[in-house]
Amino acid sequence: MGHPAAAVAWPARRRAAEGEGPRAGQVVFSGGLTAAAPLAAGDLVSATVDRLGTLELCCR
DSSP: OOSHHHHHHHHHHHHHHTTOOOOTTOOOOOSOSSOOOOOOTTOEEEEEETTTEEEEEEOO
């Protein structure tokens, strides 16, 4: 979507059109921090976030 603010503005406008808006404490991500990487069957992806823990994804 180009500028990261556009990735936040688009869903905000959609929700506003439906009479909704952001909620207090809601987290909004403006896009990925890295480029997409291809995955194949058998690949294992692991991400560790400080104080939150680890998430693993196994591709079948």
